Amino acid sequence: MMSELPDMRASDAERERITEALREAVAEGRLDMEEFEQRLDAAYKARTRGELEPLVRDLPAPGSVAPAPAVTTGPWRDRIGGTGTSKVAVGVWGGFHRKGGWTVPRKFTAFTMWGGGEIDLREARFEDGEIVIRCFALMGGMNVVVPKDLDVQVSGVGIMGGFGDEATGPGTPGSPRVRITGLAIWGGVSVERKLTKAEKEERKRLQQTDREERRLSREDRREQRRLGREERRKSLE
Numbered sequence: 001m002m003s004e005l006p007d008m009r010a011s012d013a014e015r016e017r018i019t020e021a022l023r024e025a026v027a028e029g030r031l032d033m034e035e036f037e038q039r040l041d042a043a044y045k046a047r048t049r050g051e052l053e054p055l056v057r058d059l060p061a062p063g064s065v066a067p068a069p070a071v072t073t074g075p076w077r078d079r080i081g082g083t084g085t086s087k088v089a090v091g092v093w094g095g096f097h098r099k100g101g102w103t104v105p106r107k108f109t110a111f112t113m114w115g116g117g118e119i120d121l122r123e124a125r126f127e128d129g130e131i132v133i134r135c136f137a138l139m140g141g142m143n144v145v146v147p148k149d150l151d152v153q154v155s156g157v158g159i160m161g162g163f164g165d166e167a168t169g170p171g172t173p174g175s176p177r178v179r180i181t182g183l184a185i186w187g188g189v190s191v192e193r194k195l196t197k198a199e200k201e202e203r204k205r206l207q208q209t210d211r212e213e214r215r216l217s218r219e220d221r222r223e224q225r226r227l228g229r230e231e232r233r234k235s236l237e
Contacts (some may be wrong), residue, residue, distance in 0.1 A: 076174040102119035112140030135182035167191040
C-alpha cells in the first residue's frame with residue numbers, strides 16, 4: 001500500500017497506475033476535464049507515494065465494477081459465458097468491426113483515429129454478466145449497436161465532439177449489464193438500439209399478416225355490399 005510508506009520515492013509504474021485511474025474516472029464522468037487535467041499534472045510532478053495517493057483517494061481502482069447482476073433463467077442464459085473473442089480493436093486511418101456471434105470480454109477497449117469502428121452486440125455472447133466497453137475516438141468515429149432488451153449504461157465524455165447516451169436504459173430480466181464509457185475528441189461515438197435480424201423478420205411477418213387481414217377485410221366488405229345490392233334488386237322485382 002502506498003499509504004504505508006508515504007515518503008518513499010514514487011516509481012514510473014506507480015505514476016502510470018494513478019494516471020490510468022484518472023483516465024478511467026474522466027471517461028466514466030467521475031471527474032470533469034478541469035479536475036482531470038489538474039490531477040494528471042500533479043501525478044506527473046509527484047516525487048513520493050504520499051503525493052500520489054490523494055489524487056485517487058476518492059476514486060475506485062482502475063477496472064473495478066459494481067457487482068454483476070444475478071443471471072436468471074431466460075433467453076440470456078445461453079449467451080453468458082465463454083472466453084472473449086478479442087479485448088482490443090483499433091482503427092487508425094482505417095476501420096474495424098466486431099459483429100455477429102462474437103464473445104464480448106469483461107473489458108473491451110476500442111480506439112479510432114482518422115478512422116471508424118463498429119461494435120454490434122445484437123448477436124453477441126458475453127463473457128460475464130458485467131461488461132465494460134471503453135471507446136476512445138480521436139478525430140474519428142465509432143458506432144455501438146445494442147439490442148433493445150440489453151441493460152446499457154452510457155457515461156462517455158465528448159470534447160469538441162459527441163458521445164451519445166440515448167441507448168441508456170434497463171434490459172429484460174437476466175440481461176448482462178453493459179457499461180459503455182470513453183472519450184471522443186474531435187470525433188463521435190454513437191450508441192443506439194436496433195432490432196436483431198430475427199426481430200426484423202418477425203416484424204416483417206406481422207406487417208405482412210396485417211396487410212393480408214386488411215385486404216381480406218376489404219374484400220369481405222365489398223362482398224357484403226354486393227350481396228346487399230342483390231337482395232335489394234330481388235325485392236324490387
